Amino acid sequence: MLNNTLAMLPELLPPDASTFAKDTDSTFMFITWVCIFFFVAIVGLMTYYVIKYRRKSEDEQPPHISHNLFLEVVWSVVPIILVLFMFYWGYTAYAKMMDPVAVLGEEGAEHIDLYVNGKQWSWDITYPGGLEINSKNSLAMKNDDEFTWSTKKLISDGKENNITSYMTVPVDVPVRLSMTSNDVIHSFAIPAFRIKKDVILNRNSVIWFKATKPGTYIYTCNEMCGIDHGHMIGYLRVVSQEEYGKFLKKLDDEQNEILPKEKQWAAGKKLYLNVCSACHSVDGSPRVGPTWKGLYGKANYEMVDGTKITVDDDYIRESILNPNAKKAKGFGAVPMPAQKLDEKQLAYLMEFIKSPEQDPNKKSEK
Ligand code: HEC
Ligand SMILES: [Cu+2]
Structure with missing residues (x-):
């Protein structure tokens, strides 16, 4: 039982597959450990004192203590410092996500532009030249029972052959997503990249990322957008530059039969x-x-x-x-x-x- 639980722990967080993942995770883990520390300290001490200072006889009178200045200052100042530190850590990580140059490395460096269109209830991803992928195509290839953060099974089934049904990006290349919605508010998220942004009708939301690990991941809608919200999920592949070229070529071949x-x-x-x-x-x-x-x-x-x-x-x-x-x-x-x-x-x-x-x-x- 305990062994099973421990074995699942690595899956608590999705794989870290973008340049943002480390910063986001360290902030998250810091906050988690601070919470665990104080939970144990507070509940532990409370339990201990409840037992230690319980009333031992019917006529026992506790002493009257009005306050303790030293303790009060400590339990105000220490949390303030901790919370400010959390803010600083989270803010600097967020600022990096919002700054294209931080992703690009230098101003004007090469990047790929993809266009994301959310609609009830799927995602269209458009590549240069109007080549388009719909999230539903990659879902058709998945059995619900094999859904997991780690996608080893999916790959071992040889399903990656059908490469044009996956949203595909090259590893180590900055990508800019320009996103909009056809209808209600959606929110485009790639958990393995730790990115997420709301997608709104008549608005262009931009988000950048740089993938660091080849593999198969998921992208989802993170905003409850209607009855089939849960189906707004698709598979994403991070591949080598060479593989990305092949993907584009195949997509081009398939779709430009209709429109060269x-x-x-x-x-x-x-x-x-x-x-x-x-x-x-x-x-x-x-x-x-x-x-x-x-x-x-x-x-x-x-x-x-x-x-x-x-x-x-x-x-x-x-x-x-x-x-x-x-x-x-x-x-x-x-x-x-x-x-x-x-x-x-x-x-x-x-x-x-x-x-x-x-x-x-x-x-x-x-
Ligand atoms: C009912 C009239 C009307 C129609 C139809 C229309 N537009 Fe416009 N468009 C305008 C007006 C007025 C402006 C200038 C004001 C503004 O930018 O909103 C404009 C501005 C633009 C601009 C910015 C151009 C600039 O010089 O700043 C683009 C691009 C554009 N329209 C594209 C389109 C496209 C593409 C279509 C068809 C799918 C279209 N428009 C249909 C009235 C129209
Ligand atoms: Cu949605």
């Missing part, structure tokens, strides 16, 4: 004509919204509040998902309706917005 890269610009144009052209021109002429001619890459682009930005993927993405966050100067009065587009459509539109006048795949024809 060269057709993405055209798909973006179609979406533009259907949805956006009422308010945006591509020839420089003004409509309800700003023209897209020369938009991408524009520097010192002025917003209504006077700030200047450079138009990049992030700005365009934000402008589509959450149009009111930043408004271009001259267009402050007109609200752009938030667009409900899936990640694939966003990626196609991005292709189109980058060069709205000409298909970059057909340059030679001009």
Whole structure:
């Protein structure tokens, strides 16, 4: 019995597979041990004193003690120091998670951009070029009874052959997740990486990580979001750079049968004509919204509040998902309706917005 319990202990914490894990765990363990220490000390002393100072005869009168200044100062100051230390430790670890440069190592270092879309009740993970993975595909391969933090069984079954159903990231490469929701609040979490962030309709939540150990882990929704909340779980693989290349290639082969890269610009144009052209021109002429001619890459682009930005993927993405966050100067009065587009459509539109006048795949024809 005790042996069984002890054998389970290593599974109390998920594997530590990202650069954040050590800091988070040491904070957690410090707090846990402080709690254990004080629990034992307080309950132990209390029990001891209850027995030692119990009333021994009917007419025994206890002495009257009003206070003890020394003890009171000690039990106020020591906990304050401990709690401040916990705060400091937790805050510095959190600050590292929120600082991209801490993950990147240096400003502007290589990273991978993935887009996460939460919806009732699954996750879409979009890779560059609109390649998409849905969390449900990796679930179909799992038997409920083999769910465990340690995923040895899963791997030994040879199920990793079906690599394109797993969310996959390379080891030792910083990854940025830009996340949004189609509906209610979800929360994207990868326990083995100790990351978690709420995912909200019309908002772009960003979180960074760097995986440190190859393996198979899980990602989940950590916000009760409806009846099938518990099904918003999927498997994630951390692989070598080489293996990651193979994964992307396979995904590309599978999904671009439907829509090859060269057709993405055209798909973006179609979406533009259907949805956006009422308010945006591509020839420089003004409509309800700003023209897209020369938009991408524009520097010192002025917003209504006077700030200047450079138009990049992030700005365009934000402008589509959450149009009111930043408004271009001259267009402050007109609200752009938030667009409900899936990640694939966003990626196609991005292709189109980058060069709205000409298909970059057909340059030679001009
Ligand atoms: C009903 C009119 C309307 C429609 C439809 C519309 N937009 Fe807009 N859009 C605007 C307005 C107005 C602005 C400027 C104010 C703002 O940023 O919210 C804007 C701004 C933008 C910007 C930022 C451009 C800049 O110069 O700052 C992008 C990108 C954009 N829209 C993309 C789209 C896409 C993609 C679609 C179609 C899926 C679309 N819009 C459909 C009205 C519209
Ligand atoms: Cu959810």
